[in-house]
Amino acid sequence: MSGSGGGRHILSILVENRFGELCRVVGLFSGRGYNIDSLCVAPTADPAFSRIILTTGGSDAIMEQILKQVGKLVRVLEVVDLNEVQHVEREMVLLIVSTRTPAERQEVLNLAGVFRAKVIDISTDAITVETTGSQEKVDALLGLLSPLGIRDLVRTGPVAIPRIGAAREAPGAAASLVVPEAESAV
Amino acid sequence: MAPMNEPNRMKAAPIAEAAPAPRPAPAVPASTTPAAPAAEVETRGAAILIESLLREGVSTIFGYPGGAILHVYDELARARDRITHVLVRHEQGAVHAAEGYARSTGQVGVVLVTSGPGATNCVTGLTNALMDSTPIVCITGQVPTHLIGNDAFQEADVVGITRPCTKYNYLVKDVRDLARVVKEAFFLARTGRPGPVVIDLPKDVTAAKTRFVYPETVSLPSYRAAGRGDPRLVRRAVGMMVAAERPVLYVGGGIVNAGAAAELLELSERLNLPVTPTLMGLGGFPSAHPLCLGMLGMHGTYAANMGVTHADLLIALGSRFDDRVTGRLKDFAPDAQVIHVDVDPSSINKNRAVEVGIVGDARLVLRQMLDCLDREVRLEGPPPRVTWWGTLRAWAAQHPYRYRRRRGVIMPQAVIEELHRLTRGEAIVTADVGQHQMWVAQYYGFKRPRQWLNSGGLGTMGYGFPAAIGAAKAHPDRTVVCVTGDGSFQMCIQEMATAVQEKVNVKVVVINNNYLGMVRQWQELFYSRTYSEVGLEWLPDFVRLAEAYHATGLRASKPEELRPVLEKGLSAPGLVVMDMIVSQEESVYPMVPAGASLREMVLDPPDDPSEEPEPRDLA
Numbered sequence: 187m188s189g190s191g192g193g194r195h196i197l198s199i200l201v202e203n204r205f206g207e208l209c210r211v212v213g214l215f216s217g218r219g220y221n222i223d224s225l226c227v228a229p230t231a232d233p234a235f236s237r238i239i240l241t242t243g244g245s246d247a248i249m250e251q252i253l254k255q256v257g258k259l260v261r262v263l264e265v266v267d268l269n270e271v272q273h274v275e276r277e278m279v280l281l282i283v284s285t286r287t288p289a290e291r292q293e294v295l296n297l298a299g300v301f302r303a304k305v306i307d308i309s310t311d312a313i314t315v316e317t318t319g320s321q322e323k324v325d326a327l328l329g330l331l332s333p334l335g336i337r338d339l340v341r342t343g344p345v346a347i348p349r350i351g352a353a354r355e356a357p358g359a360a361a362s363l364v365v366p367e368a369e370s371a372v
Numbered sequence: 373m374a375p376m377n378e379p380n381r382m383k384a385a386p387i388a389e390a391a392p393a394p395r396p397a398p399a400v401p402a403s404t405t406p407a408a409p410a411a412e413v414e415t416r417g418a419a420i421l422i423e424s425l426l427r428e429g430v431s432t433i434f435g436y437p438g439g440a441i442l443h444v445y446d447e448l449a450r451a452r453d454r455i456t457h458v459l460v461r462h463e464q465g466a467v468h469a470a471e472g473y474a475r476s477t478g479q480v481g482v483v484l485v486t487s488g489p490g491a492t493n494c495v496t497g498l499t500n501a502l503m504d505s506t507p508i509v510c511i512t513g514q515v516p517t518h519l520i521g522n523d524a525f526q527e528a529d530v531v532g533i534t535r536p537c538t539k540y541n542y543l544v545k546d547v548r549d550l551a552r553v554v555k556e557a558f559f560l561a562r563t564g565r566p567g568p569v570v571i572d573l574p575k576d577v578t579a580a581k582t583r584f585v586y587p588e589t590v591s592l593p594s595y596r597a598a599g600r601g602d603p604r605l606v607r608r609a610v611g612m613m614v615a616a617e618r619p620v621l622y623v624g625g626g627i628v629n630a631g632a633a634a635e636l637l638e639l640s641e642r643l644n645l646p647v648t649p650t651l652m653g654l655g656g657f658p659s660a661h662p663l664c665l666g667m668l669g670m671h672g673t674y675a676a677n678m679g680v681t682h683a684d685l686l687i688a689l690g691s692r693f694d695d696r697v698t699g700r701l702k703d704f705a706p707d708a709q710v711i712h713v714d715v716d717p718s719s720i721n722k723n724r725a726v727e728v729g730i731v732g733d734a735r736l737v738l739r740q741m742l743d744c745l746d747r748e749v750r751l752e753g754p755p756p757r758v759t760w761w762g763t764l765r766a767w768a769a770q771h772p773y774r775y776r777r778r779r780g781v782i783m784p785q786a787v788i789e790e791l792h793r794l795t796r797g798e799a800i801v802t803a804d805v806g807q808h809q810m811w812v813a814q815y816y817g818f819k820r821p822r823q824w825l826n827s828g829g830l831g832t833m834g835y836g837f838p839a840a841i842g843a844a845k846a847h848p849d850r851t852v853v854c855v856t857g858d859g860s861f862q863m864c865i866q867e868m869a870t871a872v873q874e875k876v877n878v879k880v881v882v883i884n885n886n887y888l889g890m891v892r893q894w895q896e897l898f899y900s901r902t903y904s905e906v907g908l909e910w911l912p913d914f915v916r917l918a919e920a921y922h923a924t925g926l927r928a929s930k931p932e933e934l935r936p937v938l939e940k941g942l943s944a945p946g947l948v949v950m951d952m953i954v955s956q957e958e959s960v961y962p963m964v965p966a967g968a969s970l971r972e973m974v975l976d977p978p979d980d981p982s983e984e985p986e987p988r989d990l991a
């Protein structure tokens with residue numbers, strides 16, 4: 187595996203859409219002392235499968251173990267470390283910011299405009315903002331809004347998808363899990 | 373963290389896991405109901421289960437009945453001529469017995485228990501089987517589907533509890549899935565890296581009826597069991613093995629599981645490779661073979677541990693760099709390049725970064741290596757490696773396994789040596805966990821795979837005796853010896869009733885040191901002899917206890933009694949318990965202290981024979 191040590195990794199896990207399979211993936215992380223920083227799950231275009239996008243971290247050695255252990259799960263069809271693949275990534279955030287004065291309200295609206303965030307709810311003393319983007323963009327917006335007082339915040343954690351044409355050629359993680367010859371089912 | 377409730381549940385489930393169609397339980401057992409027109413004959417779940425087990429070639433089941441599994445037991449009564457059921461006395465015993473059956477035969481061991489406590493009692497055994505890669509299918513009764521989640525009587529979340537201690541598990545909610553699930557469970561248990569699979573079976577599913585069709589094939593699109601290794605890597609590995617000056621083959625339980633002993637022998641002989649088996653690998657290579665260095669690791673031989681420490685090439689076959697083998701990891705085989713062959717990709721590069729990692733079945737990969745030798749390398753003869761072998765032989769001669777005899781007391785090591793002599797090294801031997809286990813590993817001298825059954829990964833006291841019962845069920849014509857400790861034997865001692873009822877030929881040798889000896893040894897060495905809760909002051913009289921169970925009990929307390937008692941016990945029929953009163957504070961040597969490197973092994977006990985207490989009076 188290439189890639190630097192430490193750091194955040196986004197894993198894309200394709201799992202058969204069956205009762206209890208998410209638990210197996212998540213349980214593997216907790217059982218082996220690996221961290222999950224964020225987690226998104228939903229069915230794929232083929233409802234027989236679900237896609238799990240999960241962020242985690244660890245040294246190269248730990249990442250190799252995580253990939254192999256997840257890949258070993260009976261109902262996991264594929265696991266890819268998206269750090270090894272060209273990909274695009276988005277996160278959605280909903281947050282409520284306090285606006286005690288008209289000036290503060292205006293500041294939030296201005297910032298939302300600059301960041302192309304949407305205002306989806308508004309009251310005399312607060313605004314609910316929705317924003318979508320890379321984690322850096324989201325973090326930057328949060329940094330600017332937090333002096334006003336963030337009352338509540340919900341983040342989805344990143345979802346990510348390989349760039350068109352990038353997925354299948356990806357070296358590293360996915361390739362290293364290929365078993366040369368599988369025993370045929372009897 | 374996201375909540376554990378599966379979003380999956382909200383999605384349209386695939387057909388296979390669809391909600392069960394409620395079906396009323398039949399008033400009359402299905403198999404005796406007058407048949408409907410032939411094409412539409414429906415069978416109840418319980419009968420489907422039994423039929424499916426028969427299709428998988430199951431002839432013996434280890435189990436214990438209860439409410440949730442009653443339909444299956446009812447059906448079992450009808451199949452008595454085709455399936456033997458061994459009634460254990462505790463479900464832990466059922467799993468260990470199935471493990472003994474599986475490890476001694478290579479077939480899948482089958483367990484049948486009820487819901488709730490029946491299932492939770494299996495957890496230790498399942499974990500044990502997972503750690504030692506033993507193929508088990510464990511069928512647990514469950515409360516009826518409409519009561520699941522209700523805290524119903526004897527309900528436990530078995531799928532949840534056993535998720536981390538199985539290779540896979542199932543909750544069958546629809547009788548139409550049952551045959552497929554059984555088929556898949558056996559396939560998963562025995563292929564790839566073998567392991568335990570649980571089938572949780574609600575009572576209403578065993579009563580519901582459907583047409584029985586046993587699938588011919590399994591469809592598990594996401595599951596891959598490794599077969600042959602990557603040929604380029606195999607070629608590279610062979611080149612390295614031929615060229616190495618100081619190679620060592622380090623072989624684990626994977627050799628036994630893969631049935632690769634013959635190929636291993638051939639490869640080692642053709643390349644003149646020294647071989648060291650792990651605790652789980654014992655028997656995978658004949659102990660007395662000139663190429664065998666003896667066991668590796670914490671209580672392994674000096675030659676093996678030094679050999680690995682000085683090797684320039686380490687070839688790991690079906691072994692996993694367990695901490696009890698490697699000692700301090702950074703000093704393990706520090707000068708060696710490593711080739712690692714394993715059926716489990718996650719074992720490779722887990723504890724040790726390797727130069728060549730080959731994912732594959734050990735037997736197939738060894739065959740590939742042999743073919744590569746034939747077709748591409750064409751050696752004149754085995755590489756002599758004179759200097760290396762000279763060094764290894766010197767180490768072996770310098771520090772063989774040895775112990776001091778003490779006047780008037782039986783030495784535990786001597787019991788194992790005598791056992792080897794009397795059984796000519798041919799017995800199936802099981803061990804529990806502790807000092808006695810290590811002495812068997814050191815002194816029995818295993819010749820063949822599947823002759824040695826012990827709990828290596830989990831270290832489960834209580835494994836040995838039920839495992840011996842399981843092995844004896846599979847091998848009624850062979851001598852099965854369980855070497856156990858005065859502590860361990862009491863963990864599953866209730867299975868004496870099972871052994872007597874089944875009339876199995878199990879000979880129990882209790883290495884009775886009146887201590888939780890292995891823990892005592894650690895307290896002696898690492899806690900300046902502060903003995904905390906390791907003295908077994910109140911032991912049962914094992915001889916009379918055996919007699920109370922209608923078995924034979926014998927005792928030896930003096931060295932001159934050892935041989936006659938063993939002779940008599942081994943030749944007596946049925947269950948025999950031999951209580952061997954041995955030297956109490958004997959320790960297992962050599963020893964690599966936990967966390968130390970292999971080269972720091974302590975070879976002999978400190979010179980202080982004064983501590984030997986008087987032998988006890990056990991008249």
Ligand SMILES: Cc1ncc(C[n+]2csc(CCOP(=O)(O)OP(=O)(O)O)c2C)c(N)n1
Pocket residue numbers: 804805806807808809831832833834856857858859860861883885887888889890891
């Ligand atoms: C179920 C379980 N509990 C605790 C232990 C920890 N343990 C390891 S060895 C040992 C002592 C075993 O005593 P005994 O069976 O008499 O064997 P000895 O070491 O004396 O030969 C203990 C308590 C264990 N391995 N398994």
Ligand SMILES: [Mg+2]
Pocket residue numbers: 806857858859883884885886887888889
């Ligand atoms: Mg003891």
